[in-house]
Amino acid sequence: MGVVVRVPTPLRRLTNGQGEVEVEARTVREAIEKLEQLYPGFKERLVDEKGELRKFVNLYVNDEDVRFLKGLDTELKDGDTVSIVPAIAGGLAL
Numbered sequence: 001m002g003v004v005v006r007v008p009t010p011l012r013r014l015t016n017g018q019g020e021v022e023v024e025a026r027t028v029r030e031a032i033e034k035l036e037q038l039y040p041g042f043k044e045r046l047v048d049e050k051g052e053l054r055k056f057v058n059l060y061v062n063d064e065d066v067r068f069l070k071g072l073d074t075e076l077k078d079g080d081t082v083s084i085v086p087a088i089a090g091g092l093a094l
Contacts, residue, residue, distance in 0.1 A: 003031055003076050006083040014039040028059060029072040031082055046084065047072070056087040 002024040007015050015021055021038070025031035029051075036043035046057050051072075053059060059066045060083040066074045076082070 002078060004079075004081045005031060005035065006081060008084050008086055010086060011042065011045060011084065014042050014045075025076055027072065027076060028061065028066055028074045028082060031076060032072070058085040058087065059083070060085065 002022045005021050005023060007019055007021060009019075012019060021035070023031050023034040023038070025034050032043055032046055046054060046059070048054055053066070053072060059072075061069065061074055061076065062080055063083075066072065
């Protein structure tokens with residue numbers, strides 16, 4: 001069992017229309033790397049050139065905002081759910 005990543009509609013074109021994908025990862029950062037391996041172009045939509053979470057992207061682990069946890073270094077365990085939520089107003093389109 002791995003981690004379920006909920007993919008918002010604007011990014012589903014990268015995941016062949018899938019709204020949820022499963023990856024094996026120990027941290028949010030590692031989950032993003034796995035998503036990039038499976039779906040090239042995914043990472044650049046979530047993190048900037050410095051490797052930091054983009055301001056217009058919110059990531060939640062089991063309904064907890066990673067910005068209030070350990071950011072991209074937030075630990076994950078089997079069965080966790082990572083939700084990608086784009087900002088509703090302003091910012092760049094995913």
